[in-house]
Amino acid sequence: xIYVKKYVLQSLLFLFLxxxxxxxxxxxxxxxxxxxxxxxxxxxxxxxILFFADLNIKxxxxxxxxxxxxxxxxxVVDNSTDILSKLNSDNSLTRGIIGIELYEHVNKQxxxxxxxxxxxxxxxxCSWGMNSRTPLIKLYPLFKGNLNDHLRLAISGATDVFPAYxxxxxxxxxxxxxxxxxxxxxxxxxxxYRYLESLKTLDIQTQMSSYEGILDIKVLH
Numbered sequence: 001x002i003y004v005k006k007y008v009l010q011s012l013l014f015l016f017l018x019x020x021x022x023x024x025x026x027x028x029x030x031x032x033x034x035x036x037x038x039x040x041x042x043x044x045x046x047x048x049i050l051f052f053a054d055l056n057i058k059x060x061x062x063x064x065x066x067x068x069x070x071x072x073x074x075x076v077v078d079n080s081t082d083i084l085s086k087l088n089s090d091n092s093l094t095r096g097i098i099g100i101e102l103y104e105h106v107n108k109q110x111x112x113x114x115x116x117x118x119x120x121x122x123x124x125x126c127s128w129g130m131n132s133r134t135p136l137i138k139l140y141p142l143f144k145g146n147l148n149d150h151l152r153l154a155i156s157g158a159t160d161v162f163p164a165y166x167x168x169x170x171x172x173x174x175x176x177x178x179x180x181x182x183x184x185x186x187x188x189x190x191x192x193y194r195y196l197e198s199l200k201t202l203d204i205q206t207q208m209s210s211y212e213g214i215l216d217i218k219v220l221h
Contacts, residue, residue, distance in 0.1 A: 033105045035080040042072035047113035049136070050106060051075045054119025056165050056189050057220065063118060063140060071114070074106060087185045091198035095124035096131075103132045114138065118220065119164065120191050123147070123199040126207045135213045139204060140220050146203045147196060151175040164220035165189070 030038040041064060049071040053060045067073050080086070106112060114136030117125040122141040129137050142162045143150040154161045154171035161169040167189070177184055178197040186193050208215055 030074070030106060030109050033102055035078065035082075036102060037077045037079060038106060039075045039077055040072060041075070042068045044072060046070060046072045048072045048074055048106075048110050049114040049116050049138070050103060050112050052115070052117040052121040052125055054117075054121045054142075056162075056167070057119050057140075058166070059164065059220065060118055063116075067116065067138075072110075073116075074110070074112075076102060083187075086192050087187065087194070090192040090195040092124060092127045092195075092202075093198070095195070096128035099124060099128040100132060103134070114214075116140075119162075120196070122204060123202055124195075126202060126204050127199065130208070130211050136216075137208070137211065137213060138216045140218050141204055142220055144205075144219055147200045148175070148179070 029040065032038070046068075047070070049067065051064065051067070051073050053075060064073050064075070103112065103115070112134060115125060115129050115132065115134050116138040118140040119142050122139045125137070125139065142164055143159075150159070151161070151171050151174055153159050155175060161171045161174070169188075174188060174196070177186065177188075177193045178200050183194050183197045188196065204217060208217075
């Protein structure tokens with residue numbers, strides 16, 4: 001029998017625990033940007049992916065867990081409490097500018113190899129994702145096609161509005177609000193009508209057709 005001294009076993013155990021701590025992290029260690037913070041989950045050695053979560057989707061945690069098998073997920077958290085700004089300034093243009101700024105800010109600290117988004121966050125990611133030149137984009141949208149066409153189908157009764165939300169919504173009310181001559185200053189579960197109006201005709205497949213990287217789209221139901 002080989003005799004191993006106690007202090008050797010203690011040293012090996014310490015090195016093992018240190019290795020686990022340095023290879024995995026579950027809390028944010030990245031510097032914030034304006035009112036945005038970044039929560040990381042996954043192994044550092046894995047490729048980093050920037051994750052934009054639609055908070056109305058309960059399955060976000062499950063998706064992150066699945067992505068953790070292959071990626072170090074960096075979740076973008078918006079801590080803003082300025083409702084007026086969201087009501088009046090949230091649209092495809094401002095989201096595009098902020099998206100690129102967030103990507104570049106994080107990319108300076110840890111190399112980003114992809115972007116992921118769920119629900120209505122997919123709409124704005126499509127408007128700027130290709131410009132980031134990221135090699136991978138994974139999208140989990142609420143519907144196929146564009147928002148306006150999807151709402152028309154929901155109005156006809158052919159589909160629910162957003163099945164992944166598990167909340168009954170009035171498709172006609174949403175459609176009228178985002179197609180009004182003067183878009184009302186209101187919110188739909190955290191998203192301004194002006195944001196939805198600015199992206200109502202964006203078709204993800206068409207928008208991303210010229211993307212040269214790896215594109216993975218899975219509609220949530």
